[in-house]
Amino acid sequence: MTRMTADARELEQAWQEVQPDAARRLLIAAVEAFAARGFHATTTRDIARGAGLSPAGVYVHYGSKEELLYRITLIGHQQTGRLMRAATVGSSEPAEQLRSLVRDLTSWQARFHTTARVVEYELHFLSEEHHTEIAALRREMQGLVERILEVGTAQGEFDVADVPTTALALLSLSVDVVRWYHPSARLNPEDLGRHYADLALRMVSAGRPA
Amino acid sequence: MTRMTADARELEQAWQEVQPDAARRLLIAAVEAFAARGFHATTTRDIARGAGLSPAGVYVHYGSKEELLYRITLIGHQQTGRLMRAATVGSSEPAEQLRSLVRDLTSWQARFHTTARVVEYELHFLSEEHHTEIAALRREMQGLVERILEVGTAQGEFDVADVPTTALALLSLSVDVVRWYHPSARLNPEDLGRHYADLALRMVSAGRPA
DNA sequence: GGTTTGACTAAGCGCTTGCTTAGAATGCCG
DNA sequence: CGGCATTCTAAGCAAGCGCTTAGTCAAACC
Numbered sequence: 001m002t003r004m005t006a007d008a009r010e011l012e013q014a015w016q017e018v019q020p021d022a023a024r025r026l027l028i029a030a031v032e033a034f035a036a037r038g039f040h041a042t043t044t045r046d047i048a049r050g051a052g053l054s055p056a057g058v059y060v061h062y063g064s065k066e067e068l069l070y071r072i073t074l075i076g077h078q079q080t081g082r083l084m085r086a087a088t089v090g091s092s093e094p095a096e097q098l099r100s101l102v103r104d105l106t107s108w109q110a111r112f113h114t115t116a117r118v119v120e121y122e123l124h125f126l127s128e129e130h131h132t133e134i135a136a137l138r139r140e141m142q143g144l145v146e147r148i149l150e151v152g153t154a155q156g157e158f159d160v161a162d163v164p165t166t167a168l169a170l171l172s173l174s175v176d177v178v179r180w181y182h183p184s185a186r187l188n189p190e191d192l193g194r195h196y197a198d199l200a201l202r203m204v205s206a207g208r209p210a
Numbered sequence: 211m212t213r214m215t216a217d218a219r220e221l222e223q224a225w226q227e228v229q230p231d232a233a234r235r236l237l238i239a240a241v242e243a244f245a246a247r248g249f250h251a252t253t254t255r256d257i258a259r260g261a262g263l264s265p266a267g268v269y270v271h272y273g274s275k276e277e278l279l280y281r282i283t284l285i286g287h288q289q290t291g292r293l294m295r296a297a298t299v300g301s302s303e304p305a306e307q308l309r310s311l312v313r314d315l316t317s318w319q320a321r322f323h324t325t326a327r328v329v330e331y332e333l334h335f336l337s338e339e340h341h342t343e344i345a346a347l348r349r350e351m352q353g354l355v356e357r358i359l360e361v362g363t364a365q366g367e368f369d370v371a372d373v374p375t376t377a378l379a380l381l382s383l384s385v386d387v388v389r390w391y392h393p394s395a396r397l398n399p400e401d402l403g404r405h406y407a408d409l410a411l412r413m414v415s416a417g418r419p420a
Numbered sequence: 421g422g423t424t425t426g427a428c429t430a431a432g433c434g435c436t437t438g439c440t441t442a443g444a445a446t447g448c449c450g
Numbered sequence: 451c452g453g454c455a456t457t458c459t460a461a462g463c464a465a466g467c468g469c470t471t472a473g474t475c476a477a478a479c480c
Contacts, residue, residue: 179385
């Protein structure tokens with residue numbers, strides 16, 4: 001196995017449940033390669049080398065290159081989905097729910113920006129069935145944000161002209177972090193999350209001046 | 211040549227200056243293919259077929275597949291750059307400048323979402339020299355937004371805690387449009403631009419309630 | 421009318437791709 | 451100890467890749 005990036009070391013801990021060891025190493029090597037070069041520009045030989053295996057070693061644990069992408073994408077969506085639901089049950093105040101959601105989602109995208117980039121950008125290269133499954137998860141997440149906006153608007157706390165469009169814009173903020181974030185960025189993941197949560201609340205809050 | 215999408219027809223007009231005819235058809239076919247499948251998943255044979263040429267016909271007009279990506283990326287950045295500069299000279303009021311900039315950039319990204327997707331997402335696959343050149347253009351654009359925020363803050367019209375981070379967030383809004391926009395979207399490009407411009411102003415305006 | 425020029429293609433070269441096959445090593449269970 | 455499952459590799463196959471070569475053909479020029 002080649003030397004590890006900071007991200008890979010973090011994933012090594014976060015993905016302990018992926019067994020056996022070589023299967024996890026393959027998944028992590030695939031994340032790094034897909035993030036750096038894109039799904040199609042990555043060869044199965046790149047992935048195998050990254051995990052310290054021969055080219056054929058990949059197929060002991062995964063049926064295809066696409067399956068590696070699918071596993072990564074699924075785990076990523078499960079983690080962000082859990083995180084978003086946690087934000088909505090942590091409070092009954094829409095403003096507090098939205099603040100937690102944007103803060104935690106944004107800092108997750110920054111902290112795991114390598115994984116997140118794969119999760120957000122390589123989606124289209126999944127097989128049709130896998131893509132359909134993931135698209136459903138994404139629609140759920142979008143719905144979660146929309147519901148917060150609806151409740152907040154009904155309570156007069158928010159002032160939102162178009163709920164679906166605003167929900168999309170709020171998620172865009174967090175998603176787009178993966179396009180530019182790098183560990184050397186001005187803000188660490190937590191500070192960035194807080195900053196973005198402030199911006200999000202400004203975007204939807206009622207009681208603005210004329 | 212195969213049948214054209216709505217986007218391709220629009221490009222056919224917008225890129226009239228690309229000559230000869232076959233060179234423009236190749237560029238448009240490359241945009242469509244890169245947007246749909248990504249740079250590396252697109253073959254030069256796909257592009258040639260899309261332009262109604264034989265596989266070798268590509269190399270009469272372009273030296274490599276990468277050069278096609280470079281031309282597309284350069285044209286895209288020149289157009290959005292021109293559009294952003296026009297917004298800043300259209301008014302001396304920072305609020306008006308920011309409104310025009312976000313409105314026009316966002317509706318451009320929606321209207322030309324196919325081109326824009328290539329421009330925003332396939333950047334990393336440029337050669338090192340080409341990438342350096344484009345990165346410089348992007349830094350200029352980011353600087354343009356930062357200057358608007360600085361002036362607006364100095365005049366007390368804006369309330370921005372962290373100028374570079376907020377500029378990044380504002381651009382994220384427009385850039386991320388290319389990830390999800392589709393002609394069947396709820397809002398047409400112009401309405402989306404206006405909506406996003408409103409959100410942008412909310413994000414930075416001073417005079418908010420406690 | 422002969423020649424040059426620009427746009428194009430048929431054929432294919434050398435290489436890389438995702439994945440398979442056949443078999444070797446290792447550890448576990450009786 | 452023998453048998454079996456698991457994990458792995460060396461070798462390689464068929465297909466597809468970006469790009470080149472050698473040459474055709476029509477229009478432009480002298």
